[in-house]
Amino acid sequence: MSQLSATDSAGFPSLTATKRGFPFTGDQLLALAARGAGAVVLLMLLSLLTVLIHATWPAIKTYGTQFVTTSEWRPNELQVPKRNDAGKIVFDEDGEMVQTTLPAKFGALAVIWGTAVSSVIALVIAVPLALGAALFLIRIAPGKLRGPVSFLIEFLAAVPSIAYGIWGLFVLVPLLQKYIEPSILSIASHVPVVGERFHHFLGGDTGLSGRDMLCGGLLLGIMILPIITAVSRDVLAAVPVQQIEGTLALGATWWQSARQMLGYAKAGLFGAVMLGLARAAGETMAVTMVIGNNNQIALSPLKPAQTMSSLLANEFGNPESDLHRSALIAVALILLVMSLSFNVVARYLVIGRGPRRAS
């Protein structure tokens, strides 16, 4: 307490503490409360990491690096006939098959794959649209339009993800299942020579559910579009007017000038994309509703998949065993570290390395 008594580090003049016998002045109380609040935020992240790492330990101990290099995710034990080294089934003296128990197996590669691929699909869809919209807002849109459109974009960014999920389930899924995916399949089967195989590879022989990697990626793309647009717009708005006027003065066409503008804001735009990526990777409810929830690595985007966050949403409520729970927490830890690093990189690129100052 003693360091608080004279002046505090923020340089606020300290009132004498003895007035009417109260131990603290208002300033000191506020400083104390603010420090406490700051510490709590840090402590929360720290304790989150500690708890996650501690709870992850059984899974790490059991699987080591195999946890991220194998893809079989099977919470139940299997009773299978025992086989000898030659692959022959072993029989006991009475001619009965000898049974052996395969323990539960947890490998996270399938969900890491699911998160990566769905996020990439989302970026492929969202980035060109977002950059286009941002350029439109900054350079083309008449002043009257700029305000309302910007508002709408920010409004879209604030729509709860469950709303996107419901829209995805009732609009996007049937649309994909009934019209878009059958068309993709029929185009695929008309490709000369490899048509048949292509059709088979995409999953045309089994039923199309519409709830698959493509749907998950599409929905994610739509969901991250507003945030990338909003941040890109701010980044582009910060490009100095002289820069643009300079390019025009040198005789650049509109397109050349716009390209210069994008190039100038490169780092910030990349940061905007990273923010979008972080949101795509961490998005849970909406994806769970449309991605099909099958822990497999399928190369075809028309087959169901699972992301890290949808796996957690699906299975964390009732884990089969302590190891299952630990494995799920390990997935959460991977997700946390990934999102954290995306966010750190994005912040660094958008805001720069200098500390932000309160204005």
Next chain:
Amino acid sequence: MFRTLKKWILSLALMGSSTSVRTLTALMLCGATVAVADVRLQGAGATFPNPLYQKWVTVYQAEHPEVKIDYQSIGSGGGVKAITDKTVDFAGSDAPLNKKQIEALGGKAVHIPATAGAVVLAYNLPGVSDLKLTGEVIADIYAGKITKWNDAKIAGLNAGAALPDIGITPAYRTDGSGTSYVFTNYLGTQSESFKETVGQGSQVKWPVGTGGKGNDGVAAAVSSTPGSIGYVELNYATANKISFALVQNKAGKFIKASPETVSAAGAGAAEGMKPEKLAVGIWNQAGDDAYPISAFTYLIVYNDLSNIKDANKAGALAKFLAWAVSPDGGQKLSMSMDYAPLAPAVADKALAAVHALTYNGQSVK
């Protein structure tokens, strides 16, 4: 003057010792719990029997105003964890406890069958009603071996039905559930290869299809996708008017699931029940009318109720359990709620198990 007062209050609030906070909380709590019951029983677990349990609680509380019962449907797994941690007085579970879970309870768990349910196969095939399936065909569909609706194996069972040439999309539960437990155990009895590749459990790795969370997740997947098939609880299917398939039983008959056919499956299992182990699988039972994918759901308590603080409360729990399983008590309400009542032979054994409960070594009555 006013500022001083404000300062006073602020410093009081911040400096105020935790005792004053506690007093305040205590005061607030007093207001909230005016109408307090003499005995309050806590239960948690399986979601499948939840509607029936809530009905039981309402009826029982009306008859016994001194008892208050809370049952939270948090899922079988959650219920088992809660009774292991002794945070509830009884748990509900669809799957009987496995060896490890019983060990965690100190080996003292009693399974009391409460009611029986069934898993049915909902399907989405416009123009096809009363689809007939065998266990083997279902296992092959879920293993990805049968992929088209007009497969010879399905067509052979459904002569005359216009089965379309479209792919089959199986739908399954992604959350740990008693429904999956019963379904996979049944399929394990029907197909050796299913048993070896998919296995049994509340959560398994499904090789094909799409997953949904809860009965509603699976039902949504089925209803939105022509060509899909999914397994849900009988109650859920009837409550939501979902059409489901007839399944061939051990006697070779195609049976439509109903409280009566499920009850019939339970009756066949009474013989296999031992006083020390009332948990038995009732899938694939013999009997002409038995629906093959049936199962009991259990109320789980410690065999000695000393985990409960006072004898009075333990007695109230035993009384409630006895009422729940007896044919004139809880079981009478089952049929009207579309649950399968325990067959008399099973109810007798369940009642005997309740009467065998003790409190600190003494019989509770």
